[in-house]
């Protein structure tokens with residue numbers, strides 16, 4: 001039966017069940033399972049939705065989540081467990097789930113989940129290690145939704161002990177679960193790999209603001225996952241050398257004594273380390289300009305009298321968004337004017353608006369009366385349909401002037417143009433990805 005995936009697909013009319021699923025989620029997901037005998041049935045429930053999140057320091061983020069946090073819930077099982085994950089799509093757009101801990105094509109069972117629908121996948125956790133999961137509506141949507149905030153960590157604790165644990169005869173003093181991930185301002189930057197922020201567990205400099213407390217000599221284990229979705233990280237402790245590192249977190253993949261671990265998108269490590277002294281140890285992705293300086297820094301504060309903590313979990317913080325954020329990051333929507341600057345075109349300019357990474361770019365364009373504006377679809381994945389495709393259109397949803405426009409669905413490199421005859425503000429969306437928003441401001445020349 002191993003490695004065999006069972007599907008139990010329940011089509012749903014499930015508003016009543018949603019509450020039950022939410023309750024089940026808080027009851028079942030999360031929590032350390034170490035000590036359970038192997039081979040148990042472990043049930044988890046995830047809820048997909050559109051969300052606005054507080055990501056710290058007066059900044060909010062609008063995207064998609066599992067269970068309302070970015071990263072989503074951390075799930076842990078033991079090697080050999082049977083894992084059942086139910087996904088309820090509590091949104092108006094299609095979502096799904098891809099779970100790397102299964103040696104099986106899980107998106108066949110929990111991919112492409114329509115609004116209001118619930119699907120379940122069951123698999124056995126055959127390989128120990130630290131795994132990524134992410135949204136999987138299918139096709140182009142998989143990439144867009146993963147960038148949009150839908151990802152998390154799934155840990156399969158091994159039957160075989162890690163070397164240091166066996167040698168010391170005890171579990172680590174502290175388990176630190178870290179998901180490194182990028183935040184993008186828009187789909188153009190996503191294409192170009194130009195992250196706005198790079199975070200540990202959902203917040204810039206989260207563990208600089210709240211250092212992780214430890215004592216000299218503590219046995220610390222990191223579960224480190226680089227979600228990406230684009231950048232390759234080099235995780236390092238300033239003032240330390242990693243004692244034991246395990247690629248993917250599998251006890252069979254042991255190496256010793258390195259200054260860093262290299263992780264492409266979705267790569268992971270288990271790192272066992274004895275804290276060598278008192279003092280701060282800065283945790284950092286050593287890609288300084290593209291990652292560390294943008295948020296991928298944390299601190300372990302080591303002192304003899306540090307308060308005792310047993311774990312640091314990887315879920316994003318669950319706090320409601322603040323009321324007047326200084327910045328509103330919305331990769332698919334209009335975002336903040338100070339981030340998503342209006343681009344002012346002049347008479348005689350060629351005026352192109354790209355559709356790229358499920359966003360319009362520039363999101364706001366100012367054009368003189370009489371302008372012809374051309375939209376061009378730079379998304380390449382133009383197969384499939386609905387949430388799974390990179391085909392887009394432009395449709396007016398509100399206007400203070402008389403001009404209205406509605407294009408055909410554009411495939412890659414196809415264009416649509418329209419002329420603006422009167423001043424006004426014209427807001428538009430993509431009819432099949434309605435969270436994509438753009439604005440044309442027509443001014444008197």
Ligand SMILES: [Cu+2]
Pocket residue numbers: 048064094095096135136137145150
């Ligand atoms: Cu999704």
